[in-house]
Amino acid sequence: VVLSFGPFLWPALIHASEFVIEEKEDIFKIQSCPAFLMFQNAAYLADMTFELPCLCKPEDVTSVVWYYQKDLGKGHTKVLSDFHGTKILDASQLRAGLDIQSRFRILMFSLLVLNAQPQDSGHYMCGSVKGDYFYGYDIDVQSYKNAHITFKEKEEKPMLDVETKTYKVFTSYWNWTVCDRCGVRGEQRRIGLCYIRSPYLYFRYKKILTNVVSCGSGAVPRRYQHILKKRKTEIMIRSCFVPCATRYPSIEGEKFIFDVFGFTNDKNKKTPQVPVQTHIHAIGYPLTIACPDARAEHAVAWDKGRRPLYREEYMVGVNRSMRLYIDQGNHLVFRAIQLNDIGTYYCWREGQLMAGIRLRIGLPPRIHRNFTDEESIFAMQTILSTYFILTLIFIFLKCMKCCNYYFDCF
Structure with a gap:
């Protein structure tokens, strides 16, 4: 179930004098293509959406074609465009139930990969219709399944670096997300991806730093790959508190202390005024709820009524026997709907209360x-x-x- 609500449109009078037309220098006139095709390394988390711009091309080329190859020099090359930027031309991969057009988008000269998965890792190249390559990317999409989760309040430690004379495997952390709630105790999340430093990386790959690439990069020699498979994505969780800007004022210190222990000091607290959608689901069947316009890298939180569902208790991997949990893609997952799941569930995105879903139980369909x-x-x-x-x-x-x-007779 995906909650989505249309925007409100307000009429406004706009004057042409309010706009200023700026002429920007054409990047393709100042950016020359390398004589020897190199691949720019980049790492992303699964379920993220990322854009790959074609940073160089000849001036006389008016359109580009994107190509994909899993392993460099091995297997055939897929064409990720039909020269109109709409779909994949690799007919061998077409099968029932697979929505090809929803996986890739091409905007001008850039390739937009939607909800990337680990199997999307590989080499992406922009080029011409004739098969001339202009610019290349080495993309590593790392999975968050079986991630190493640490909670700062529990004083849990992250994974240690692995270092030898020839390589060093470590985790590079992103910045902390914003607090996922306001006015009450919230949580922040920090994601760490796997990287390796070694002087023996393949030279055709542009490194983020000197001799540093992501663990799933094609620049990693084969003799190191079995070691890197054991390395997991890391996720750190810590508590936070931020006051709401307007709609949910509170006293910071007092409110935080009460919410830490699961109580509230506001007896007159009203039900949040956000769009609520009703959904009737069959008992005993699984259900996954997504927050509107939320992606894997966003700060998303879930509440059941007025009770917050903190990741400290409901994050996937904390307890394998959980029937209700929040996965790493920020979805609220029910393994099997039961009667005590009836209620209204609210989701927060980037510290703002977004929407709610009123869950009701029905009989399984005949x-x-x-x-x-x-x-x-x-x-x-x-x-x-x-x-x-x-x-x-x-x-x-x-x-x-x-x-x-017969043998007894004879």
Whole structure:
């Protein structure tokens, strides 16, 4: 279930004099393409959306084509455009249920990768229709599954660096996110991705720093790859408090102390005035709720009514037996809906209360089976196969009995 609400449009009178047209210098006139194709290394977290600009091209080229290759020099090269910037041309990858057009977008000369996954890692090149390459990227999309999670309040320690004479494996951390709530105790998240420093990296890759690339880069020699597979993405969580700008004023110190222990000192607190959507879901079935316009790198929080669902208790990986948890993509996940899940769930994004979903429980839908359904076909195949095997066993036993009787007579 994805909550989305349309923007409010307010009429306004705009005068042409308010706009100033600026002529910017064409980047392609000052940026020359390298004579030898190099690959710029960049690392991203799974479920992120990122843009790859084509930073150079000849002036006479009016449109570019994007190419993708998983491993450099191995396998065929995919064309990520049909020369109109709409879809992939690799017909071998087309299958039922796969929405190709929702995975890539091409804006002018840039490639936009939506909700990137670890399998999207590889080499991206912009070039011409004839197959001439202008600029290349070495993209490493690191998974957040089985991430190493640490909570600062629990004084948990991050993973240690691994250093030898020939390489050093370490974690490079992003900045802390903004506080995911305001007016009450919130949480901040910090993501760390895996990097390696070594003088033995392949020379065709542009490094972020001297001899430093992400762990999934094509610049890493094969002899190091089995070591890097054991390294996990790191996520750090800490508590925070920020006052709300206007709508939810509170006394910082007193409010924070109360919220730390799960209480509130505001008895007149009203239900938040945000858009609420009602959803009826069948009991016993899984459900995943996403916050509107939220991405994996955003600061997102969830509340059930007035009770905050803190990552300290509900983050995936904290307890493997959890039926309700928040995954690393900021989704609220129910393994199986139960009666006690009835309620209104609110989501925060970047410290602002965004929307709510009123969850109601319904009976499972009645399913009418046909003989052409996949489940019916599988059931009939299983029954007939079992009947055939039992028939063969029966005939074999009968033959053995007849043979035994025949040899006893002689």
